Amino acid sequence: DIQMTQSPSSLSASVGDRVTLTCRASQGINNYLAWYQQKPGKGPELLIYAASTLQSGVPSRFSGSGSGTDFTLTISSLQPEDVATYYCQKYNSAPFTFGPGTKVDIK
Amino acid sequence: QVQLVESGGGVVQPGGSLRLSCAASGFTFSSYGMHWVRQAPGKGLEWVATVRYVGGVDYYAQSVKGRFTISRDNDNNELYLQMNSLRADDTAVYFCARGQFFDYWGRGTLVTVTS
Numbered sequence: 001d002i003q004m005t006q007s008p009s010s011l012s013a014s015v016g017d018r019v020t021l022t023c024r025a026s027q028g029i030n031n032y033l034a035w036y037q038q039k040p041g042k043g044p045e046l047l048i049y050a051a052s053t054l055q056s057g058v059p060s061r062f063s064g065s066g067s068g069t070d071f072t073l074t075i076s077s078l079q080p081e082d083v084a085t086y087y088c089q090k091y092n093s094a095p096f097t098f099g100p101g102t103k104v105d106i107k
Numbered sequence: 108q109v110q111l112v113e114s115g116g117g118v119v120q121p122g123g124s125l126r127l128s129c130a131a132s133g134f135t136f137s138s139y140g141m142h143w144v145r146q147a148p149g150k151g152l153e154w155v156a157t158v159r160y161v162g163g164v165d166y167y168a169q170s171v172k173g174r175f176t177i178s179r180d181n182d183n184n185e186l187y188l189q190m191n192s193l194r195a196d197d198t199a200v201y202f203c204a205r206g207q208f209f210d211y212w213g214r215g216t217l218v219t220v221t222s
Contacts, residue, residue: 036209038152042214085151089154091209096142098153101151
């Protein structure tokens with residue numbers, strides 16, 4: 001099975017900073033990669049699918065890139081409401097594995 | 108608007124069974140694959156099972172294969188997860204989610220397996 005890893009496991013940044021999260025697949029998955037945001041006590045929300053397509057309603061400060069095995073999620077200007085854990089997930093075929101997550105908070 | 112509402116969680120002893128439900132509304136349920144995803148306390152997300160929108164094709168995580176069964180009732184817009192032979196490590200919040208991109212999620216239902 002394909003394994004998903006994420007780095008860093010956590011980060012702390014200032015409001016307005018550019019933040020980059022990384023996700024890596026152990027084998028190529030083309031662009032079958034999604035990113036989710038989960039705030040404490042809530043269900044996850046889809047941010048990006050097909051590696052770089054922004055889900056409707058998601059702020060444009062979020063962007064995704066990558067293909068194959070290496071992917072990034074970028075927040076161009078970190079806002080207080082972005083404090084959350086971010087997960088990547090492969091969805092090309094079962095098992096639809098999630099990465100372990102990156103926890104983002106405000107410095 | 109799209110809504111997914113899970114129910115059926117609770118406290119069960121090891122070896123016991125539980126059936127979770129997910130009531131769907133606001134979209135054509137029969138046109139979407141559906142999923143169960145769980146999250147153990149303080150841990151990350153774990154995909155559990157998927158049922159395709161047509162043909163009843165299903166997939167399972169290795170950790171639940173042979174113990175859990177996913178099913179759906181397209182007439183009543185309901186998704187189910189039958190969980191048998193429950194273990195302590197099945198303790199988690201169970202979410203249902205919609206479609207290829209898991210684009211909508213419910214708020215989850217808590218399952219606690221304890222003696």
